[in-house]
Amino acid sequence: MVKIAPYGTWTSPIAAADAAAAGGGLHWVDLHDGRPWWAEGRPAEGGRVALVRDGQDLLPPPWNARNRVHEYGGRPWVVLDTPEGTRVAFTNWDDQRVYLFDPDDPRPVPLSPEPPRRHGYRYADLTAGPGHAEVWCVRETVTGDARTDVRRELVALPLDGAEPRVLAASHHFMTGPRLSPDGRHYAWIGWDHPRMPWDGTELCVAEVGSAGHRVLAGGDTEAVCQVEWETPAAGGPPALLALTDPDGWWNLFRIGLDGTRKNLAPCAAELGGPMWRLGNRWFAAIGPGRYAVLRSGALAVLDERSGTVTDVDVDLPVWHAHLAVHDGVVVSGAAGPLAESAVVSLDLSTGVLTEHTSGDSALPVDYLPVPEERVFRGPDGDVPAYVYPPRNPDFAAPDGEEPPYVVHVHGGPTGRSAPVLDAELAYLTSRGIGVVAVNYGGSTGYGRAFRERLREQWGVVDVQDCAAVAQALADEGAADGDRLAIRGGSAGGWTSAASLTSVRTYRCGMVAFPILDLAGWTGAGGETHDFESRYVEGLVGPWPATADRYAERSPANHVDRLAGPVLLLQGLEDEICPPEQADRFAAALDGTGIPHAYLTFEGEQHGFRKAETIVAALEAELSFYGQVFGFTPEGIAVLELRR
Structure with a gap:
């Protein structure tokens, strides 16, 4: 009654307490060998961020896969295929150092040096270097006592314990470097004060081992927010895929090393987003000419041949900017009005949606507001x-x-x-x-x-x-x-x-x-x-x-x-x-x-x-x-x- x-x-x-239990959130979903990995906030464990593979925790407390680059943090882990087997590098909150471990025998060992002061070095946007023998990432160095006393560089952390190597220091702010498939070039995004990364950034490219770089896109009023290398056709020249907004909307462009560019599907829609944290992925390649994209947070498929962006009919309307694709299956975090964020995979050929974590809320659905x-x-x-x-x-x-x-x-x-x-x-x-x-x-x-x-x-x-x-x-x-x-x-x-x-x-x-x-x-x-x-x-x-x-x-x-x-x-x-x-x-x-x-x-x-x-x-x-x-x-x- x-x-x-x-x-x-x-x-x-x-x-x-129910709101607190739901307050951890999912972060940094990715794929390795077809298996989903992700980071997960744990309010009941002091708010630490756990690293999870296929639903299984990899690191016990107090390990906390989080970093404070830009204070908002960035992508805190990467999986590497080394001659010794699969290894994981991650940033640990307590000391901000990068650690390395075997996921089947997790005993992390430090990969980055101990800083001269607490949190004096911070790392984010980890990615694999040449031959997976190094971790490439952004490093922040605290240079003084003021909150603004911070320097940033792109660095390589060798897995053999050698000293870190500076790759580039082009701007005051930079994203993690992306190595080309042939190993000859790497790309990154940089910007300087007073711009914020949604105001204007520059897409930079350099030859591996070279001290110089070239700017291929971006500027004071154009903001590149994601860049990836395209896998070239046999014998074809390398090119970059970038989300940028020269026309007022973040669209997907192909950009050649000679600076030529092509908008793959011009549309008055946002396919990218603001870089509050480093390492987000608003697009991922499905196959030649086809890309999973986020249109203002909704999953869509961009088809270069037809120049179209088509929304995917799926029950969960909001997808996180952690898109990864393997054999036509898209993996990310997703949520809806009556569903909490869950790690899901969607087979684009069959339309089958699989939940790797439960998005079903423990909250009684009849009491939930419908926006x-x-x-x-x-x-x-x-x-x-x-x-x-x-x-x-x-x-x-x-x-x-x-x-x-x-x-x-x-x-x-x-x-x-x-x-x-x-x-x-x-x-x-x-x-x-x-x-x-x-x-x-x-x-x-x-x-x-x-x-x-x-x-x-x-x-x-x-x-x-x-x-x-x-x-x-x-x-x-x-x-x-x-x-x-x-x-x-x-x-x-x-x-x-x-x-x-x-x-x-x-x-x-x-x-x-x-x-x-x-x-x-x-x-x-x-x-x-x-x-x-x-x-x-x-x-x-x-x-x-x-x-x-x-x-x-x-x-x-x-x-x-x-x-x-x-x-x-x-x-x-x-x-x-x-x-x-x-x-x-x-x-x-x-x-x-x-x-x-x-x-x-x-x-x-x-x-x-x-x-x-x-x-x-x-x-x-x-x-x-x-x-x-x-x-x-x-x-x-x-x-x-x-x-």
Whole structure:
């Protein structure tokens, strides 16, 4: 029998612990000898990343296959075929060194030298060097005490224990090198401050053993995001396959060593994505002239002969950028609105989809929200969003009551929300709180022009787009206009805080590991890491020429303008958005009379990985909404709010 109860008071079988159990995620799916390998987050094991082959763990705790290159990390492992047999090289979080082991007798031994200071060398985007006798990768070297004191090189790590060898140092930022099939050339992608890798990068190629290189594609306003060597026809010249966007959309090009290029299937669609982490693969060759690609996250097949990109009819609509292909079978991670991420393989000839890990959620399906894809109107044009209404078969709200709604802001800001099962959102919607995930101007998946709506407009366009969506839901009666909230982490935390200090749309907000003071987030300010230390110059304006703009938009300078209560969440080991800014913001709130709470978590970096942290944060957020919106969640400890 359906019970009548106010929104927010509904009881649900989806607990915060369930959201924590689903919070690990799958990473870096690949194939070797036709067998799937992947990395897998383990919240219950302190958030470590396990390395898995065909469903079997290869390394016990405390081994943690993760690295901190760019602080977001990159591809942390590679399988090598050596004369002694199969070997695996991987990066270990604790000391950031590269280790080597036999997967059938896993006793890792260090391959890279011990650094002169903790985490002084960091490695990522591992790949096989000539004859699989070396690991080729990116190396970061810490050169000083400032967060921006980092140098990068492409290096070779010989398996025989010899000293690392520098391959190239062409740019301040570089991806891992890719060796040509004939072993004569290698290619990589590089870029320099102040550009971010979705703004402009360069595709470089060099002869093995040569000190020089040539640039074949890219530039200040063209961003190459993936490059692979094409297997040439017998006697044919070597060529590269690259995702790049000279026409405003990431399309797949063939690029000759002489610089000639051909778009294999011109289309107004994004087949690539932003390089937040090094080593993603948005395309993989199926056979001559055919490629598995991701069209804004959906699996598709690009046929060079017909010049077409055709979506693959499959139950899981969102695929991860870890595509690998073997004998016509595509392997990756995939997810859907009612299915968690799973490692899957799809036989393109038969259409048979095989799950190597279960995507079936332990969460009861009747309580899961089904996203509705919507397009709203914002001040600068269309704003895509996914609406997750409250859903619980056991409850209904009293007649005339409209649900509270939370605007969920993705990170980045050069990121996006996708229609996949998110247990944290289900935790809220199954209790009667609606959620809308907004792909505001600046999000990826909609072309460069949409992405660049945010240029010099961060804190304006994102704020206005989110507010427009929230207000539209209230105007149409889907949401209670007096009970709107906003939530987000990282850049989403910025937009949440900027919204609360610049518009009156929301009653309250949850702000996690945020940017709050733009001046501190510049290279001169020293309060962020090297990778993003000049990101704000494109998002806000040149520094220090537009310093007034930085000051005006920063929530840290406008605590007095807050529209309502704030919940702050912060990891204490965060090097991307360090605690300093959240500390100052919380201190400024004390004594203002504005209800607030500030929760910090030992051992957490950027984004929460430990099960106990995820549980504490989610239950605190629910209690917070209850106190602001006037309902009491059952079975949840009351979060103490300060004033």
